[in-house]
Amino acid sequence: MNRRFTAQMSMRAGRWRLYVVLFNTTERWPEHRFGRSVPTFTDRTDALSVLGFEPVPGAVWEWTEDSETPDDPASPVVLIAAIRVRSWSGASV
Template identity: 85%
Template sequence: HRFGRSVPTFTDRSSALRALGFEPVPGAEWTWTEDSETPDNPASPAVLIAAIRVRSWPGVGA
């Protein structure tokens, strides 16, 4: 899921996961990795990649 040029809030991230049919595993924490939009170009804008362990959201298909 792409959020555009702003850093998404916790609520934004949770809503995106739910829309994709997932929820964070209880106790899981977000981790962040920085990458570049254009590999091997030091002038390229930074891209933040967030990750968290997830499970299927119980509300899906109910």
């Protein structure tokens, strides 16, 4: 059976970063960094594939707005996208 995880994407220093959240481990989270343009759906799916994951059937990207500095209404906005993913059979996660 394929294990399920949450993949997230956020922007830091002008570049988008996609990573898969791994709880209860000291291993480095699988990560892919994009260039300066906003990654398309295909770009994100391809990056997940390279990392050994795929979206769970029926899953959609959900976007959340956060602030860079908590409790500061003047803080820059941080956008975070998340989707449920599953590891491929044989993936090392």
